[in-house]
Amino acid sequence: xxxxxxxxxxxxxxxxxxxxxELDFDIHTGEVVTILGGSGCGKSTLLKxxxxxxxPLAGSILIQGxxxxxxxxxxxxxILRMIGVMYQSGALFGSLSILDNIKLPLGSFSPLxxxxxxxxxxxxxxxxxLEEFADFYPAELSGGMxxxxxxxxxxxxxxxxxxxxxxxxxxxxxxxxxLDQLIRRLAETQGVTIVVVTHELASxxxxxxxxxxxxxxxxxxxxxxxxAALAAASDPRVAHFFHAARPARAGTASVL
Amino acid sequence: MAKPxxxxxxxxxxxxxxxxxxxxxxxLTLHSTSRLWPACRAIDWQGQxxxxxxVTRVDGAGAALLFELSQAxxxxxxxxxxxxxxxxxxxxxxxxxxxxxxGELPLISRLGRASSLWLNDLAEQISFIGEAxxxxxxxxxxxxxxxxxxxWRQCEQVGANxxxxxxxxxxxxxxILAFQSAIPMRQFGAEVFVANLLGLSVLRELGPLxxxxxxxxxxxxxxxAEIGTMKVNEEINALVTFGYRPMNFLVLPRLLAGALxxxxxxxxxxxxxxxxxxxxxxxxxxxLATFWTQLSGQVTPLxxxxxxxxxxAFGLVVASVGCLRGLSTGNxxxxxxxxxTRAVVQILVLLVVTxxxxxxxxxxxxx
Numbered sequence: 001x002x003x004x005x006x007x008x009x010x011x012x013x014x015x016x017x018x019x020x021x022e023l024d025f026d027i028h029t030g031e032v033v034t035i036l037g038g039s040g041c042g043k044s045t046l047l048k049x050x051x052x053x054x055x056p057l058a059g060s061i062l063i064q065g066x067x068x069x070x071x072x073x074x075x076x077x078x079i080l081r082m083i084g085v086m087y088q089s090g091a092l093f094g095s096l097s098i099l100d101n102i103k104l105p106l107g108s109f110s111p112l113x114x115x116x117x118x119x120x121x122x123x124x125x126x127x128x129x130l131e132e133f134a135d136f137y138p139a140e141l142s143g144g145m146x147x148x149x150x151x152x153x154x155x156x157x158x159x160x161x162x163x164x165x166x167x168x169x170x171x172x173x174x175x176x177x178x179l180d181q182l183i184r185r186l187a188e189t190q191g192v193t194i195v196v197v198t199h200e201l202a203s204x205x206x207x208x209x210x211x212x213x214x215x216x217x218x219x220x221x222x223x224x225x226x227x228a229a230l231a232a233a234s235d236p237r238v239a240h241f242f243h244a245a246r247p248a249r250a251g252t253a254s255v256l
Numbered sequence: 257m258a259k260p261x262x263x264x265x266x267x268x269x270x271x272x273x274x275x276x277x278x279x280x281x282x283x284l285t286l287h288s289t290s291r292l293w294p295a296c297r298a299i300d301w302q303g304q305x306x307x308x309x310x311v312t313r314v315d316g317a318g319a320a321l322l323f324e325l326s327q328a329x330x331x332x333x334x335x336x337x338x339x340x341x342x343x344x345x346x347x348x349x350x351x352x353x354x355x356x357x358x359g360e361l362p363l364i365s366r367l368g369r370a371s372s373l374w375l376n377d378l379a380e381q382i383s384f385i386g387e388a389x390x391x392x393x394x395x396x397x398x399x400x401x402x403x404x405x406x407x408w409r410q411c412e413q414v415g416a417n418x419x420x421x422x423x424x425x426x427x428x429x430x431x432i433l434a435f436q437s438a439i440p441m442r443q444f445g446a447e448v449f450v451a452n453l454l455g456l457s458v459l460r461e462l463g464p465l466x467x468x469x470x471x472x473x474x475x476x477x478x479x480x481a482e483i484g485t486m487k488v489n490e491e492i493n494a495l496v497t498f499g500y501r502p503m504n505f506l507v508l509p510r511l512l513a514g515a516l517x518x519x520x521x522x523x524x525x526x527x528x529x530x531x532x533x534x535x536x537x538x539x540x541x542x543x544l545a546t547f548w549t550q551l552s553g554q555v556t557p558l559x560x561x562x563x564x565x566x567x568x569a570f571g572l573v574v575a576s577v578g579c580l581r582g583l584s585t586g587n588x589x590x591x592x593x594x595x596x597t598r599a600v601v602q603i604l605v606l607l608v609v610t611x612x613x614x615x616x617x618x619x620x621x622x623x
Binding site: 094095110111112113115116119120122123124126127131132134135137138139155157158185188189190191 | 285287293315320347355586588
């Protein structure tokens with residue numbers, strides 16, 4: 001079975017500035033893979049290259065066996081139909097209700113009629129637990145609800161791969177845990193491959209089958225393994241990421 | 257409504273009617289369901305069976321179709337494990353929640369709502385004028401409160417940077433006015449009086465008004481968009497929590513820049529428009545010296561003063577409405593767009609109203 005994503009010799013950067021060099025990795029169909037690492041290691045840069053927003057400096061990216069980097073416009077559109085993306089801020093269209101946010105790509109890129117689009121969009125909202133809020137505008141929703149609505153929109157065209165950029169960022173631990181459960185449930189029920197950029201250790205443990213750890217000092221991949229294996233790794237840089245101790249204030253350690 | 261019969265009938269490409277019920281074959285995906293969906297809606301599914309043994313793949317859209325059929329009473333048979341997993345995630349026993357569309361409010365309610373919004377808006381504008389006046393008074397007492405660097409920056413943006421567009425519009429305006437007036441005046445041999453006409457209309461009326469209209473689109477919209485974006489990004493909240501007053505920090509430099517720069521731009525625009533008119537009249541055989549003699553004989557310092565007073569008022573209108581609409585921006589990118597549009601429309605309306613008021617006042621003053 002071909003990998004959902006196959007990356008070979010991928011170097012990413014901005015202009016002359018190299019951020020990641022010669023990455024090689026596969027992401028298998030149905031997996032939940034997290035891309036993790038410290039701030040500035042290139043997590044979001046890698047994601048933006050994987051979804052074709054920026055051209056890499058070198059290397060190839062195969063999405064479901066289709067080359068993304070050298071694809072012409074038509075092939076590129078076909079590849080983009082296979083992926084859904086949730087951006088860090090949600091990036092919902094503020095002038096549309098969340099139902100209309102989901103209907104928009106369905107109306108443009110699916111042959112369904114209006115009634116079918118309406119049913120399908122409402123069911124996407126049911127999947128993320130927002131069915132009752134269909135007519136709400138993004139500004140009327142909490143941060144966690146906006147993220148869930150953004151996931152529903154990313155799922156609108158039934159993508160085979162879902163990319164989530166920092167889904168837990170800015171959320172309280174309870175909402176963050178609920179979102180993790182949703183991601184896991186989507187992976188299990190929808191059969192979709194999910195790539196999540198995050199540095200939340202709790203999220204990584206809760207959702208990931210495997211994790212790709214990037215490191216700024218080597219401008220590349222430090223380790224690829226299961227979260228449990230990474231947490232037990234002997235490499236000091238991996239261990240430091242997973243077990244970085246924060247000094248507790250006197251008297252609070254026993255409380256937390 | 258179709259009912260099952262003994263012979264197999266193809267209803268849609270992959271939907272067959274067989275003895276004992278219906279059957280679907282092939283893929284149930286986003287693209288294949290587009291033809292199936294309308295066909296399935298035409299069937300009374302109550303008590304009918306739907307055999308899905310020949311379905312090869314189901315995706316989210318396919319599951320949505322099966323959800324709808326299940327809700328319509330169809331008994332789904334032989335659905336694959338993947339399909340069942342997708343369908344169960346949609347909770348098919350729970351009907352879809354579709355709120356009834358909100359009915360249109362009665363006329364009296366709509367009138368009431370519109371009046372309430374209008375009154376709130378008016379109250380907001382009056383409050384803004386009061387706050388701006390208070391901020392100005394405070395700045396007069398404590399001049400160190402005025403951010404001078406910001407004032408000069410705004411003066412540059414409102415004034416110096418607007419010179420090219422103001423010059424172009426004013427020059428063309430002078431040319432057009434002179435042409436349109438000179439042609440009929442020539443029939444009476446009175447084209448020399450076009451200079452008088454131009455002098456009065458440009459210095460008293462068109463110079464300040466045209467400049468203000470250009471600045472409404474250029475500066476008023478920019479103020480509304482800039483302050484509106486700051487509001488959306490919570491930069492205004494950050495200013496308040498630091499102890500800054502948005503009125504002093506943001507609004508006052510812009511108001512002063514508007515009030516100071518618009519008269520200067522209006523004078524410049526008037527000079528350029530008169531220059532354009534003079535060039536046209538040369539074509540009609542009126543030399544520059546004659547043009548100047550006619551102009552200086554007609555235009556008094558009071559005409560120039562009335563134009564300048566208007567320009568100051570127009571500058572305040574452009575800057576204050578731009579700032580007010582920026583500060584009252586709601587949430588999201590669309591709110592910034594709405595504020596900008598509102599600012600420009602409101603500025604244009606207020607400019608005409610202000611101009612009308614000045615006309616009445618100046619008439620009664622005998623200016």
